[in-house]
Amino acid sequence: FSRAGAASMGGTLYVTLEPCSHRSVRGGIPCVEHTILSGVKRVVSAMSDPNPFIAGLGHALLRTAGIEVTVGVLEGEARQAHRGYLTRITQGRPMVTFKIARTADGYAGGAGGVPLAVSSRVAGGWVHLQRAHHDVIMLGIGSVLADDPQLTVRLPGMADRSPIRVILDTHLRLPLASKLVRTAHEVPVWVIAAETAPIEPEQALVAAGVEVMRVSLGSDGHLDLREALTLLGTRGINRVFSEGGPRIGEKLALEGLADEVIVSTSPKTLGQPGIVAVRPGLAAQLADPDLYALVEACQIGQDRFEHFSRRG
Numbered sequence: 001f002s003r004a005g006a007a008s009m010g011g012t013l014y015v016t017l018e019p020c021s022h023r024s025v026r027g028g029i030p031c032v033e034h035t036i037l038s039g040v041k042r043v044v045s046a047m048s049d050p051n052p053f054i055a056g057l058g059h060a061l062l063r064t065a066g067i068e069v070t071v072g073v074l075e076g077e078a079r080q081a082h083r084g085y086l087t088r089i090t091q092g093r094p095m096v097t098f099k100i101a102r103t104a105d106g107y108a109g110g111a112g113g114v115p116l117a118v119s120s121r122v123a124g125g126w127v128h129l130q131r132a133h134h135d136v137i138m139l140g141i142g143s144v145l146a147d148d149p150q151l152t153v154r155l156p157g158m159a160d161r162s163p164i165r166v167i168l169d170t171h172l173r174l175p176l177a178s179k180l181v182r183t184a185h186e187v188p189v190w191v192i193a194a195e196t197a198p199i200e201p202e203q204a205l206v207a208a209g210v211e212v213m214r215v216s217l218g219s220d221g222h223l224d225l226r227e228a229l230t231l232l233g234t235r236g237i238n239r240v241f242s243e244g245g246p247r248i249g250e251k252l253a254l255e256g257l258a259d260e261v262i263v264s265t266s267p268k269t270l271g272q273p274g275i276v277a278v279r280p281g282l283a284a285q286l287a288d289p290d291l292y293a294l295v296e297a298c299q300i301g302q303d304r305f306e307h308f309s310r311r312g
Contacts, residue, residue, distance in 0.1 A: 001038040008040055009039035010039065011039075011041065013043045015043065015045050018047065018048045018049040018058040020054070021057040041067060042067065042070070043068070045073075046075050046078030048071060088238050093226065093229040097259065098253070098260070098261050100249055101303075103116065103265075108245070108246055120303050122302070123302070131152075135240070137240075138243070139151060139243055139244050140168045140169075140244040141173050145173065148179055149179065150180070162187045171193070172202055189211070190213060192214070193223075195216060215228045226257060246275060246277055246282075250279040263308075291310060292310055293311060
C-alpha cells in the first residue's frame with residue numbers, strides 16, 4: 001500500500017491468505033488495518049487463516065469497515081502455496097521437503113559412504129533455488145562428515161537467501177574445522193543433539209557461533225524427528241528442505257513427516273554396489289497411491305526429477 005499510495009483508493013485487493021489481524025511482539029500495524037486505511041473497496045481472499053485465535057477475524061473486520069469480501073477463490077492453489085504455514089499452525093511442525101539425488105543404478109553414494117558427484121550443474125542450480133525458498137536446510141551429521149558441505153545458496157545475487165542450516169547430530173560430532181562451523185557467523189547454524197550428548201563439544205560449538213538444541217532419543221536410538229521438527233516449529237520455521245541422506249529420508253516418510261519428496265535421477269551410473277538412495281521403506285511409501293501422489297516429473301539439465309506430495 002505504501003507503494004500504491006492514492007492508487008489504492010476504490011481498488012480491489014487480491015490475497016492468498018486472510019489479512020492478519022493480530023499485532024506481533026515487534027509492534028507494527030496488522031495487515032487488516034493497513035487494508036482498511038488504504039481505501040480499497042473489495043478484497044478477494046483465497047482462504048481464511050487457520051490459526052484458531054484469529055481465524056475469520058480479518059475478514060470480519062474488513063466487512064465491518066464496509067469492504068466487500070470474497071473468500072475461497074483458488075483456495076486449493078493457495079493451500080499448496082501456504083503449506084508450510086498451514087502445517088505449522090495445524091500440526092505444530094514445519095512442512096518438510098525431502099530431496100535425494102541418485103545415479104541411474106540407484107545409488108546416492110559409493111561403498112562406505114564415499115561421496116558421489118551425482119547431479120548435473122543445471123540440476124544443482126535448481127536445488128540451490130529450492131534452498132532459497134525454504135527457511136531451513138536440514139542434514140544429518142553422517143552426510144556432513146562425508147561431504148563437509150556449505151549448505152548455502154550459491155546463485156548469483158542470492159547469497160543473502162541462504163536458509164538456516166540445521167544439523168541432526170545425536171552425539172555432537174560436528175567438527176569445529178568444518179565449513180559449517182567456520183561460516184556460522186555468516187549464515188546461522190543450528191545443531192539438534194540428544195539430551196544425553198556431552199556438554200564439552202556443545203560449549204566449543206557455541207563459542208564458535210553455533211546454536212545447540214537438544215531433543216529426546218527415539219526408540220531406535222536416533223533423534224526423535226517429530227520432536228526435532230516441533231522444536232523448529234516453535235522457532236517460527238515453516239518450511240524445511242531436507243538433504244539429509246537415505247536413512248533420514250526413509251525415517252521421515254515412515255513417521256509421516258515427509259510432506260514432499262523429490263527424487264532426481266542422473267544418467268550416470270556407479271557400476272558397483274553403493275549407498276542405496278531410496279531405501280525400501282521410502283520406496284514402498286512412494287509407490288502407495290493412498291500415501292503419495294506423483295505431482296510432477298520433468299527433466300532439468302541431464303537429470304530427471306520426480307516430485308511426490310503426501311496426501312492429506
